[in-house]
Amino acid sequence: MPSDPRMQESELIPHLFRTEYSKIIAVLCNSFDLRHLEVAEDIASETFLKATEIWGIRGVPENPTAWLYTVAKNKVKDYFKHNAVIERQVKETMKLNDIETALDFEFSHQNIADSQLAMIFSVCNPENSTDAQICLALQILCGFSVEEIASAFLTNPETIKKRLHRARVNLRNGNFQIKALSDPEVRARSESVLKTLYLLFNEGYFSKTNDQSIRKDLCFEAIRLGLILVGNALTDTPQANALLALMYFQSSRFDARTNDRGEMILLEDQDKSLWDRGLIERGNHYLVNAYEGKEVSRYHLEAAIAYWHTTPTGGGKWQHILQLYNQLLLIEYSPVTALNRAFAFGKVYGWEKGIEEAEKLSLNDNSHYYSLLGYLYTRVDIDRAVGYYEQAIALTRSRVEAETLRKEVRRLMGDI
């Protein structure tokens, strides 16, 4: 849609498209028990098409959002009145009276929130691969265009289209239906919902693309969806709060973690005045909520680590971080966690001990393994440090990372 030239004339419509498109689809699906997502999507798209046409001639109405909702509602009415074929399909599941009642639906704040929540649970279906779930979430829950998703994943739109198509077929085969959430359903699927939001956030935070605005959008969309979760008593769980805290803490460092050439800056070397205090405060708020129960999930541990990173050095900070990484590894192994733990180990017990822990990992095809060893050896043996950095450069697929490492090698060579 954003490639439509008429839309580019106005900044407003792309913005509204991003924020309202997914809300309209969610409310329509929720109110009409629509099994065919495409019908709701068509109505939402037609609504935006009409907006571009009419607003271009008559100017933007006073309350554009309300205008969109009214048009969408009228289009639904038209759809039920004139589309006899599909009406028959709907009748199988809904009596005509129900349709009349349903037509009284409102785009109220509450209905939008409830519908979006139900939609999140429908879209995050473990039947689909995690990549596919993220793509679907971006398209259906966040209103991203295929082109935007493609650039976030650094791939071409055709690949994304295929991925989305397969994912939708899976949803349909799995009897896609969005309905009011019940407690058992929430419990059965919340793990997969949280995982999708976590990955969506990480896709933005550690994305391969250098487009900062897309990366931020992905992260803030994940936060927005997380806020919908904690906004409903059914899904306001300690885990959801922990995930939200983690996302706020990470986001607070968005502007500090890269320089103007897009190169990564290590946490310790970041200009802390660039950290967003407001986001850290929100992180603290949700972290406190997260620890109201007894449960300690991986999100709790990761949020707690991110919390300690916001605090000044001293007071056993790195011992806390190390113990949290220890616990995280016992819950779930990941190479990133193992590498971060080795770094924390070096921080607490000295770089030689950190090197010992790191060398045991033998992640011989992982560029981060070699760049960690390079970093740890910098204080111990510069020749070896350079050697490890060169292995990391040979292995990395990120141009920016390679450039950052080359610069470090030049700095070390100059030091000799």
Next chain:
Amino acid sequence: MKDFLLIYRADYSTYPASKPERSPEEMQALTQKWMNWVAGIAAQEKLVDRGNRLVPSGKVLKSNGSVSDGPYTEIKESIMGYSLIKAASLEEASKLAGGCPILSYDGSVEVREINAI
């Protein structure tokens, strides 16, 4: 990769966690040692199950029908806990078992390959 059971043994009368006069700092330091060690194995993706500690008291039943209290009345070293790890060989498993905190308290680690039923 094969699975191996690590069996930790020590003398309850000298192991710090079972001493009544232990300080919270001592306990915390001990916990950190164990966590660092076991997470070091997990970091190599070689921990199958961190296992458990055992409560000191127990019963021992014998073929002659006798039932006695505790395992530790007759032998000095008791089983204090166990973990499951995986390794390519018994040699590698023994290497992983090295550095176990129980070794610094006169305890021992027995490394046994699992013979799955």
